[in-house]
Structures are given as C-alpha cells and as structure tokens.
Amino acid sequence: MVVSAISRESSTCYVLARHIADLCAQRDVEVDFVTPGDVGLPVNDGTIPDDLPAARAWQARVDAVHCHIWVSPEYHSGMTGGMKNLFDFLPKEPMACDIVGLVALAGGGMAALNTLNGMSVVARSLGAWVAPEMCAVNSNEVRAGLDERAAGRITAMVDSVIDMGRRVYT
Ligand SMILES: Cc1cc2nc3c(=O)[nH]c(=O)nc-3n(C[C@H](O)[C@H](O)[C@H](O)COP(=O)(O)O)c2cc1C
Secondary structure, three states, X not given: OEEEOOOOOXXXXXXXXXXXXXXXXXXXXXXXXXXXXXXXXXXXXXXXXXXXXXXXXXXXXXXXXXXXXXXXXXXXXXXXXXXXXXXXXXXXXXXXXOEEEEEEEEOOHHHHHHHXXXXXXXXXXXXXXXXXXXXXXXXXXXXXXXXXXXXXHHHHHHHHHHHHHHHHHO
C-alpha cells in the first residue's frame, strides 16, 4: 500500500508517491494506491460510530496488505492532518507486524526529519516495523526531477521494504 498524504495530483507528494508505486510495480508487487480523498473518511473528532461503513472498509483494505509506504509533506513539523486522520481510524490489528517505509517532503531536506520521526512513532504505535531507510526529500527537487542521490535513497527504501516483506510473508 502506497499512501499519498495529499490527494491533489499536481502535489509533489502525490507525484513522488506515484513514482514509488511505479517502482513497486516494476518489482512485481501489487500496489494499492491510497489518498485521503479516495478513502473518504470524515474527521475523527471522537464522535464517529464504531461501525461506520467507510471505516470498516478502510480497516479491511489495510488488513489486506503487509507492506506500506507513507509519503507526506511536512505540515508544521508533522505529517498532514489528512494522513494522520486515516491512521486514527485504525485499531492495532490491521498493521500489526507489517513493514512501513517512510518519505517526508519539505522545503529543505533536513526540515523533514521531525516529520519522519513523527511518522515513525505513529507506525510503531500501530504495531508495525519501520524500515531504517527513512527518506527526507526536498519538494523543489521533486518538482525539478530527483537527482541521482535522492532517487537512489528512494529506491533503496523501496527495495528494503519489499525485500523484508518477501522474507517475512512469502
Ligand atoms: C499548512 C502547511 C504547513 C507547512 N509546514 C511546513 C513546515 O513546517 N516545514 C516545511 O519545510 N514546509 C512546510 N510546508 C510546505 C510543505 O511541506 C510542502 O513543501 C509544500 O506544501 C509543497 O507541497 P505541494 O507540492 O503539495 O504544493 C507547509 C505547507 C503547508 C500548506
């Protein structure tokens, strides 16, 4: 499952998430590409009934996969609220022992580190294993086309998640 925190197709987040989904597909992996818009959940403000059909469908969709790659821009030093809202509809079970690769975009490569660390905490809180190759990417570089070094880091993260997924689940 590749999750783009931003639903707008022109966003650097969406473009990079699509690129990552293509890399996965090139490695014979079936990809479920997710945006908050296509999941269509309301804001979890604590008033949502437990049996909301959209929430049940989302939980089943997550339960069907073992490997995840989350891509988010940095919004005030964290993942977007829209992405976090997706995870706020999950109990622990659907992602327990799954493998998660993380990518965060910001104006400066270093600036995304807080976001990566926050995403890592959330993934582990859901019972998942986080791949060590976390990727901080400059959104301007995505717009201009990733240089060889940045592209290599993304590819290494994708390979790590898929390799670990195959070792554990096939
Ligand atoms: C509400 C909001 C908060 C943001 N906060 C940060 C931030 O804390 N640090 C940062 O480097 N960029 C921040 N940005 C910039 C985004 O990380 C991203 O680079 C920018 O929105 C480009 O995204 P786009 O490709 O979707 O247009 C923020 C953007 C928005 C809309």
